[in-house]
Amino acid sequence: MTGVLVLNAGYEPLQRVSLAHAFRMLHRQVAVVEEAVDGRTFGPYPLPRVLRLVRYVQMRCRNRRGIPTWSRSGMLERDAHLCAYCGTVGASTVDHVLPRSRGGASSWLNTVAACLDCNHRKRDRTPQEAGMRLRYEPHVPTHLDLLAR
Structure with missing residues (x-):
């Protein structure tokens, strides 16, 4: 899957977002780069592979058994x-x-x-x-x- 992995402040994986969304998160300073592509930048930011949120967000309850919804x-x-x-x-x-x-x-x-x-x-x-x-x-x-x- 393409995109950037977003981790919660406690390092739990949350979702994947597009590169454009990742840059908006960096610009708004709601996330920091945890892992970047070596030697590649986009403006003032390193090209991210993994972002971590600055503040912890409460995850929505998915379902009791932890099974993802089929799509x-x-x-x-x-x-x-x-x-x-x-x-x-x-x-x-x-x-x-x-x-x-x-x-x-x-x-x-x-x-x-x-x-x-x-x-x-x-x-x-x-x-x-x-x-x-x-x-x-x-x-x-x-x-x-x-x-x-």
Whole structure:
């Protein structure tokens, strides 16, 4: 994932922000650079990889079990944009292992990243019916897994 990782004042990861947002945070002096790209600057600031907030902010309660809410972008990040069927880099579509037409849900355990060709080839069939093998099993990531990329 591109962007700058933002840490709370207590060094807990909060979110990723765009480079433009990171510079606005530095300019407003609400954050300091914890880790920078060696030798690169942007105006008076070093090019940041990681920012730390100056003041502690209370994190919103995500949910009781700490499971991130499913999203298309989160699922693609979880799978590192690798096609679950052929392994090519740059997978940009979501494939439902149990197709939605058969009652499959958009959930962490029923979706994988797929390249356009494999997604079209599988259509509304299960991987077994399509003669395709999953290279990895879908899993539920943690919030930290999604921020770490």
